[in-house]
Amino acid sequence: MDLPAADFPGSQSSLRAFAWGVRSVTSTVLTLVLFATYLGIGALAHDTHFSLGWVLASTAFVWAGPAQIILISTLDSGATVVQAAIAVAVSGIRLFPMVVSVLPMMRTRETKRRHLVLAAHFIAVTLWVECYRLLPQVPRNRRIAFTHGLGVGLLSVCLVATAIGYGLAANLPQLFGAAILLLTPLAFLLSTARNCRQLADILALGLGLALYPFAATLHSGVDILISGVSAGTIAYGVHWWRKRE
Structure with a gap:
């Protein structure tokens, strides 16, 4: 059931809906899980001798923790760029059903395909889980702006965590790095169980x-x-x- 527009704080404009999406990042424990995960990814990139700019770009454009780990480990093992791209693409197929299930929740009769491109990029497991939790509370005509804000907020957290993890890599024990990467699948499992209706x-x-x-x-x-x-x-x-x- 959709929430009446008057009950949504960002119903007055798309900009306010975007701001509310950014603010919603603080309302989920998955933000902390992402932060810890990307600490580990930043440390992994440092230990495999990739530059900080490169790993920040991979966080922004790949935007999927497992795919980034595949990309880093594949290139570090001596594989070609084409081989790494194929491995990442195969990994990304798992996100296709999530994109297909979430995008219809945002569409209106006036929505054009170009309006959904950025939202589709942001849809990974975290945003998929949060969209099912939060979008029913958002008026349909503000859902794209809200999703953009939520995606930008989560991506900003991950970029910061990547930079911090990269800088702390010299003092981050390998066992701790492996443990924080394990938090991601555990958190997604618990979140999925919570959202089962x-x-x-x-x-x-x-x-x-x-x-x-x-x-x-x-x-x-x-x-x-x-x-x-x-x-x-x-x-x-x-x-x-x-x-x-």
Whole structure:
């Protein structure tokens, strides 16, 4: 259910909606998780001898922690730029369903495709989770501006954390760096569980966790993909069957 425009603090103008999106960064614990994660990415870039400007650019343009780790580790291992680009592109495919599910929440009859380009760039796991939590409270005609503000706010936090992590790399123990990178999947798992509303959501998440140990025994290299697709397909089948009944 959409919130009446009068109840949204940024309903008066797109600029205020943008500002409210930036301010909303402080209302989620995922901001702290991102900050800790990008401390680790900054430290990783320093230890693999990439420049600060390069890693800041990768944060701004790649805007996905796992993809940045793939990019840094792939280039550091001696792979070519083309090979690294292919690896990052394959990693980015996982975000496509998130983009497809969030963009319709922002569209109006007047929305043109060019209005959604920046919002689509910002949609990674964190913004996907927060859009499902926050966008129903935003009038539809202000949702793009709000999402731009939320994305800029989260990206700014990550840029700052990347720079700090890069500067602290000399004093950051490797074990601590690995631990803070682990915070990201754990936080996303808990946030996804919190946002589960329907039986299909709960079933997909529960089956995904239950099926992963069996998928891991296949040693396919795409264990998470196998368990996720299997669980999602079963959950969708149950949802379709219940809806038909």
